[in-house]
Amino acid sequence: MYKTIELKKEGRLARLTLNRPESMNAMDDVMMKELGDAFEELKSDETVQVVLVNGAGRAFSAGGDVKKMADPNNPLDIEKVMVDVSRIAKGLYSLPQVTIAAVHGAAAGLGYSLALGCDYIVAEENSKLAMNFIGIGLVPDGGGHFFLKERVGIPQAKQLIWSGKVMNGSEALEKGLIDEVVPDGQAAAFGDALATKLLASPIASMIATKNILHEQKFAELESILEMESIAQVAMRKTDDHLEGIQAFVGKRKPVFKGK
Template sequence: MSYIQQEFSQGVCTLRMNRPEKFNSFVRDMAMDLQVKLDEAAADDSVRCIVLTGVGKAFCAGQDLAEATDPNGPELSNIVSEHYNPIIQRIRRIEKPVIAAVNGVAAGAGANIALACDIVLATESASFIQAFSKIGLIPDSGGTFFLPRLVGWQRASALMMTGEKVSATDAVSIGMIYKAIPDDQFEASVLEMANQLAQMPTKGLGLTKRALNQSFGNNLSQQLDLEDELQSQAGRTDDYAEGTRAFLEKRKPEFKGH
């Protein structure tokens, strides 16, 4: 059984975490498999959008604690540094849109992997839990970086310290995620957005992602300089030439992602 199912369709690569009997909680082999699949999607020029989701009722319940507490299993520090940190780094480094399609509970590292993605869509029945405090740990997988930037210091502190469950609709209202979608419309809505992004000028989208990444550490002057640099790069793409031609010719553009 593959821990990460991989599917390609019309420029979209869908990666499905596949331990449904364990609510897609991570073990080492699953984390390593996801790293490999993300690398493959990043290197494949035919892939213009990536969707990360789960098989079954859950998105991802975080770390499988049976592995974490196994005397013969990996050390906790290795789980963070070798399993999760490389996943987060890959998601942010890939200059293609990455959608988290949260089809159920997203807890612990599972929640923070979702929040590291560019766009988070969730079923209305889904929920997000910073479960770390329940077992005496701190949020990892970029949680202490992304969550306060999404929802503010106070909310992030409270959610991380109390481990309170946040419904998908509440997550939208506080700015944690983009949209909550009725369960029976979810798959179609995710596919629609993924196909839309895959048909857009994805080189420009990748440069946008680079600018957003660097905005976390730049002051205004540095960010303005970066925008100048990246806009020049975007202006040299074939997609920019096609977009302007299509606008002037009053037709739909046909972007190629380069």
């Protein structure tokens, strides 16, 4: 059914795997649409109570597919893409299940927004977590502004966004950006164990609490997503963004001019 992700249901547990391992699960327009579709499918499935999100291969997700952004022969329709990016964030935040992100390798940009949108985040010690849109002259999307400030407050959210700082598991845990740090190679096993523990808990009451807390914030998330979309469309037209993606593809340091 899906080309770039896998959604497997095992009783009350659903496993959602980002599955473009050849590109470190970078999200192209197909994956973004499929993630939005998958969350809508899960939202209507009352049999599932826990959703475990992970990435195939050597990373959780390197974020948006920058090489595709730089392809002049097949340009991304940014306005269409932003619709699916917003669907992902709203779908994930409103899921009637407890969500776990099991992070190994990179969780960057939109991949990090996806992880931050989950209820529990476990990351391996040497994973690389970064809200690094700034490196290509963009703003966080996928609810990145919302999820970051919910975790750490506005002042620290600004610093993390503006610096694009890359953190390992311990640094992210210290800042309150994840919930558990585990040795390399252990995120998947920890995620499975946590899912098993949750399913042996009175999880219906946990899901009710999630709904109460998230319902109050949903309108704010929608507003932030709309502002992110407007800003991202504008940033895509800047000289700094063009320089950022050309430098990324060319593996050189960008020279930004604030335009």
